[in-house]
Amino acid sequence: MGTQHVHAGWDAQDPHGSIVPPIHASTAYAHATHADLRDLFARRREGFAYARSGNPTTRVLEERVAALEGGAAALAVASGQAATTIALCALLAPGTHLVASERLYGGTTEFLTDTLADLGVEITTVDPWDLTAWERAIRPETRAVLVESLANPGCEAVDLDAISAIAHARDVAVVVDSTLATPALYRPGDHGADVVVHSATKYLSGHGAAMAGVIVDTGRFDPRRCPERWPRLTEASARFGVVFADERGPGCTPLLAYARAKYVTDFGATLPAASAHAVLQGIETLDLRMARISATAADLADWLGSQAQVARVNHPSAPGRPDARIIARDFPRGTAGVFSIDLSGGEAAAEAFCDALELCTIAVNIGDVRTLACHPATTTHSHLPPARRAVCGAGDGTVRLSIGLEDVEDLRADLARGLAAASGISALAA
Ligand SMILES: Cc1ncc(COP(=O)(O)O)c(C=O)c1O
Structure with missing residues (x-):
């Protein structure tokens, strides 16, 4: 695994022998003849024409992430949000239906319930642990x-093998956002996922310096298995003059060929070469970072659970979690560094806690080498109605932590400072 993090997708065989994948800062790509370029547009050959739909640096990133996920191919895009948007747009035509876990990143929930609904896709949300709810929610129009x-x-895990079996029995595609887990800890394709999306802005990049997203096709999804359910892939495209279901080969699958040709190009959700380069550098140390961050987070979560001001710790190691069996079975390498605590003093305690931190930074990113803290209910999940926020694990007193690479003792001292500030508020509130 560590070897692939460093080598996959790049063999130093560029004309100069550069051992680090270079940043291809070119908008357009030259062709020896007019016929070469014409054939590229006619999809008769592979290559680069104009960087909106890809460039050689993003190609290295795609090959590396596909290899890490054990997938058939990957598509790199401008952000994690673009990855989710494009993956779902490619699978869900107007009039179709999506079943989604009710525990998702707030931005994803907003996209589903607002923009995707505008596009004529119906959405049902379910408790991710209630397998009968997944069964019941799937209808003939459900595509994903x-x-x-x-x-x-809240760092909750799902029984993906069971959910995938339910979905596949009805020819429904399984899409998994694996941003928090990363392929260093968990490969959704090994548990039945058809499509994996990542916000590479987080752990893959790892240093809080680039926005990026990746869509991985694990190779299971075959639109020809049930062609009438996927006409945009199995019938000839008037616009592109091909049947996307035929577009299969190294680095190319029907779904990703369609997503790149149509959505990356039309939405202009291009990943800049410099960002792809930053993510590639981040991935080189992913394995090490995830091990260290997972261990530090588990240590701090355990300690926070014994603190008077903390009503609840939402970390996989916390006692009484409904996903304990899944975590023990599927996450032997750790569960990353994002978790939350519910402070008994509510929002005021959360505010005092955050403001007292000196080492941890108040910021809404996750997956950075620096530890970050935020109050999801008034930031990342603030556009959701309160009931929905609570279901997502973003209560009034919830503070989300994304643990970084600092020394655990320094972090414990800083979090203790936050708790001391919050304890005054709890006392006042009580
Ligand atoms: C789980 C998850 N998925 C997707 C996204 C969106 O990613 P980006 O901010 O790169 O667009 C985020 C952002 O926080 C996230 O946490």
């Missing part, structure tokens, strides 16, 4: 189910 392998912010 969506879950997070570890949910943001």
Whole structure:
């Protein structure tokens, strides 16, 4: 695994022998003859024409992430949000239906319930642990189910093998946002996922310096298995003059060929080469970072659970979690560094806690080498109605932590400072 993090997708065989994948800062790509370029547009050959739909640096990133996920191919895009949007748009035509876990990143929930609904796709949300709810929610028009392998912010795991079996029995594609888990800890394709999406802005990049997203096709999804359910892939495209179901080969699958040709190009959700380069550098140390961050987070979660101001710790190791069996079975390498605590003093305590932190930074990102803290109910999940926020694990007193690479003792001291500030508020509230 660590070897692939460093080598997959790049063999130093560029003309100069550069051992680091270079940044291809070119908008357009030259062709020896007019016929070469014409054939590229006619999809008769592979290559680069104009960087909106890809460039050689993003191609290395695609090959590396596909290899890490054990997938058939990947598509790199401008952000994690673009990855989710494009993956779902490619699977869900107007009039179709999506079943989604009710525990998702707030931005994803907003996209589903607002923009995707505008596009004529119906959505049903379910408790991710209630397998009969997944069964019941799937209808003839359902084309995809969506879950997070570890949910943001409560770090809950799902029984993906069971959900995949339910979905596949009805020819429904399984889409998994695996941003928090990363392929260093968990590969959704090994548990039945058809499509994996990542916000590479987080752990893959790892240093809080680039926005990026990746869609991985694990190779299971075959639109020809049930052609009438996927006409946009199995019938000839008037616009592109091909049947996308035929577009299969190294680095190319029907779904990703369609997503790249149509949505990356039309939405302009291009990943800049410099960002792809930053993510590639981040991935080189992913394995090490995830091991260290997972261990530090588990240590701090355990300690926070014994603190008077903390009503509840939402970390996989916390006692009484409904996903304990799944975590023990599927996450032997750890569960990353994002988890949340519910402070008994509510929002005021959360505010005092955050403001007292000196080492941890108040910021809404996750997956950075620096530890970050935020109050999801008034930030990442603030556009959701309160009941929905609570279901997502973003209560009034919830503070989300994304643990970084600092020394655990320094972090414990800083969190203790936050708790001391919050304890005054709890006392006042009580
Ligand atoms: C689980 C998850 N998926 C997707 C996204 C969206 O990613 P991006 O901010 O790169 O667009 C986020 C952002 O926080 C996230 O936490």
